[in-house]
Amino acid sequence: MISFLKKYKAFFIGLIIIPIFYLLEYVGLIIIPEGRMLNIIPYAIFWGLVIALPIHYFNHSKKNKKTVIKGVSLLLLLIITLVIDSIMKLPDNPITFILIMGFWIGLTYMLVPTFIKKYWKLIALIYGPLLLYFLYLRLFSGDLEAYLKIKVDSYFIIFFLPIPVLFLIWIFEQWKWVKNLKAEKSKTELSLLKSQINPHFFFNTLNNLYALTIKNSKQAPDVILKLSDMMRYTIYEGEKEMVKLGDEIDYLNNYIELHKIRYKKAVEITFKHEIDASLSIAPLLYIILLENAVKHGIETLTENAYIHINLYEDKDFIYFKIENNFDPKEISEAKGIGLTNLKRRLALIYPKKHELTVDKTNNIYKATLKISKHA
Known part of the structure; x- marks a missing residue:
């Protein structure tokens, strides 16, 4: 158990983002609507990963310059996104939203490139229609007030619902990989034993x-x-x-x-x-x-x-x-x-x-x- 905690301590460090959110809300820098505390969970997971992943892969990153360049590029994209969102000050800014999606997809691709290459069609099939639906509501449903009226309070979470599905698919892929690896190891060992x-x-x-x-x-x-x-x-x-x-x-x-x-x-x-x-x-x-x-x-x-x-x-x-x-x-x-x-x-x-x-x-x-x- 102790070795497990040491190995994945970065992700436990990432959990500090949850109390930080509540602290920011307490001092008035952000507003969490009353009764919607659960809505913050997807954001907390996202920002927790943003904190944890660089820490977890720090030693690996020192040996792999390409990984560092990709990570820095994603960080710059995130900073640019936050700057644009801060300057435009638009609720549910479509530009910010698209850039955030690009950041998330880029981060996932950097971590599990083989999985993304294999299932990019499925990911596009899931998120493509959701993105179009968001853009339709945000840009073509009327002015901002009309959009805010028809906006379902929790619809933004729809974009996070596929994540558990994709995560389970990824877990299944890892299970298959481990199973195949064990099978190959057994075949190799059997060949050696026969010899x-x-x-x-x-x-x-x-x-x-x-x-x-x-x-x-x-x-x-x-x-x-x-x-x-x-x-x-x-x-x-x-x-x-x-x-x-x-x-x-x-x-x-x-x-x-x-x-x-x-x-x-x-x-x-x-x-x-x-x-x-x-x-x-x-x-x-x-x-x-x-x-x-x-x-x-x-x-x-x-x-x-x-x-x-x-x-x-x-x-x-x-x-x-x-x-x-x-x-x-x-x-x-x-x-x-x-x-x-x-x-x-x-x-x-x-x-x-x-x-x-x-x-x-x-x-x-x-x-x-x-x-x-x-x-």
């Missing part, structure tokens, strides 16, 4: 492939084909927001088969998937859990290593359960980016529509990823 998927597997597989080709092994062509399919999937399908679950299953099967070829020791890896393969899911989520099971399980054991995977569904959720054993003595204390990566991606893609649970008991590691089918 962090462990590349060591590919390097290790290439090294194994090199060894197989030297030995003229019959397994080499199969390794090349599976590795090619995995690389294609990672590069092309991995960039998509959603993929078919069947494609993800094929990707995991290729990974498993390559690891079975890689290890000389006996390794038990089972993968059950009784599920609708046409379901859609974000790509490259399950591979992180499988990589962890390989890295912290199979690679830490010399014998009896296993990984059991079960992919299934119910009415509302898709479940991915993976269990592996490991050697507690061989587990590194250093934390990898894999699980952190996965949690962040899940938070971005499936906010409040997923659940990841991890259980480590003795030498057994279990992870369950539950994702809503209605995300």
Whole structure:
């Protein structure tokens, strides 16, 4: 709250114009008709902004000479307007009124140029007829006394009524901008997270492939084909927001088969998937859990290593359960980016529509990823 007050203190300073109006009325320099105290609010807001905005943008103005020139020009326009109004001494002087409108539009354009450029037709459509209506009443409805008689006491406020509408439109534009910015940030972050998927597997597989080709092994062509399919999937399908679950299953099967070829020791890896393969899911989520099971399980054991995977569904959720054993003595204390990566991606893609649970008991590691089918 304190930081908010400090950041926008200039606008609170601008509120001093309200007691100044009443002080000027008290000493007789201005007259506020009895019972019309609310009519002064639009004027107070206007002059409060005139006071607050230069203070609020003071530091910015020092760095931007063009902004200073625009501000000084608007200030000169305001001074000229007040001088003209003081010299002519005409009630509701049309010249003063038009100049004030020019000042207000110029000030708004200086603060939110993009908004004015985008909605200038709407603004012209609103204020054009109002200006013509005012000029008709003021110049063509008869003499001054006739004008004052037909003048509705509060009609001048009509010119301020569109301001809340335009302000709400501006707020909506800011909301859309922030929303789009967050979406772009999320997309960028997702791309970065995808790029962090462990590349060591590919390097290790290439090294194994090199060894197989030297030995003229019959397994080499199969390794090349599976590795090619995995690389294609990672590069092309991995960039998509959603993929078919069947494609993800094929990707995991290729990974498993390559690891079975890689290890000389006996390794038990089972993968059950009784599920609708046409379901859609974000790509490259399950591979992180499988990589962890390989890295912290199979690679830490010399014998009896296993990984059991079960992919299934119910009415509302898709479940991915993976269990592996490991050697507690061989587990590194250093934390990898894999699980952190996965949690962040899940938070971005499936906010409040997923659940990841991890259980480590003795030498057994279990992870369950539950994702809503209605995300």
